[in-house]
Amino acid sequence: MKNMFLMIILFLSALFSSTSYASNINDFCTADLKGRDSPTGYHCLPPETATASDFKHNLQSASISIP
Structure with missing residues (x-):
């Protein structure tokens, strides 16, 4: 029975x-x-744009010091 x-x-x-369908996963x-912030974070930009x-960030422009 247990088996x-x-x-x-x-x-x-x-x-x-x-049967899981995951086409909406980017x-x-x-x-x-520039969009609205929601409780789950910002919305995604369309991949075409x-x-x-x-994907590039300049840490020096944000005045962040990394030891």
């Missing part, structure tokens, strides 16, 4: 994990800092 219950749990776990998310300068 049957375990087999059912394993089968259902495999079934649910194989490979990367560049925050839209992301540029290399979105």
Whole structure:
């Protein structure tokens, strides 16, 4: 009986994990800092408008000292 219950749990776990649909997951998310802030953070910029300068940050312009 215990083995049957375990087999059912394993089968259902495999079934649910194989049917998950994750098309809305982005490979990367560049925050839209000009947009509204929400409790979960900033919304993502559309991937078509992301540029290399979105991923570059100059620490000296922010007056941050790194020991």
